[in-house]
Amino acid sequence: MLSQKAKYALRALVALARAPQGKPLVISEIAHSQRIPKKFLEQILLGLKHQGILDSRRGKGGGYVLLKPADQISYGEVLRAIDGPLAPLPCLSVTAYRKCADCIDEASCETRRVFADVAAQTRLLLDTRTIADAIAEPKSTPPVA
Template identity: 50%
Template sequence: MLSQKAKYALRALIMLAERPDDELVLIADIAERENIPRKFLEAILVELRKQGLLFAKRGKSGGYRLARPANEISFGEVIRLIDGHLAPIPCASKYSFKPCEDCIDPDTCSVRWLMVQVRDATAGVLDKRTLADALRHRQATGGLAANFDI
C-alpha cells in the first residue's frame, strides 16, 4: 500500500512539474496548494533533494524545483525512494528480499510466486509512468492549470 508520505511526495513533485524549469517554489506555496502539512512536507522535500530529485535554494529568492525533467522521474522511482519497495510482501521484493518467518521454502511458496507477479505488474506500470504523464492527465481532466498562482 502506498504510504501517505509517498502520496504527498508525488503530489508535490507533480505540482513542481507544472512550473517552468527555472522557477523556484516555496514550501509554503506547495503545502497550501496541495493541502500537505508544512512540517511533514519539509522533511519529504529534504529527502527528495538528498536523493537528487529536487534542486533547492535557500534565502529570500529560494525554493524548490525539479532537478531533472518531469519525463525522467517515474512514479516507481519516487515510491521506492520514499517507501523502500514496491512488493506487497517482503519475500517478493526484488531489492530488499526478506523471507517470511513461517515460510518453509520461499522458492516453492505459492503465495510468494503470486506476489512476485503482483510486484512485477505494479513495477511495470509505475516505472513507465512519469511526472510528465501525471501532469498531462491533470491538465486533460481539468485539474489545476500550469499557470495556477497562489
C-alpha cells in the same frame, strides 16, 4: 496501500513539474496549493532532495526545483524513496530482499508465485509512469466493465 507521505510527495512533485521551467517554489507555496501540512512537507522535500529527485536554492528567489525533467522521474522511484520497496512480500523485493520469516520453501510457495506476478506488474507500471504523465492531458479511456 499508498501512504499519506507518498501521496503528498507525488502532489508536491506535480506542483513543481507544473511550475515554469527552472522556477523554484517555496515550501509555503507548495503546502498551500496542495493542502499539505508545511512541517510534514519540509521533511518530505528534504528526503526527496537526499534521494536526488529535487534540488533546493537558498536566498531570494530560492526554493525547490526538480533535479531532472519530470519525464525522468518515475512513480516507482518516488515511492521507493518515500516508502521503501514496492514488493508485497519481502522475498519478492528487488532492492531489499529478505526471506519470509515463516517460509518453509520459496520454490514451492504458492503465495510467493501469485504475488510474484503482482510485484512484477506493479514494478512495470510504476517504473514506466512518470510525473510528466501525471500532468499530461488525460486520454479518454473506455469505461471498465
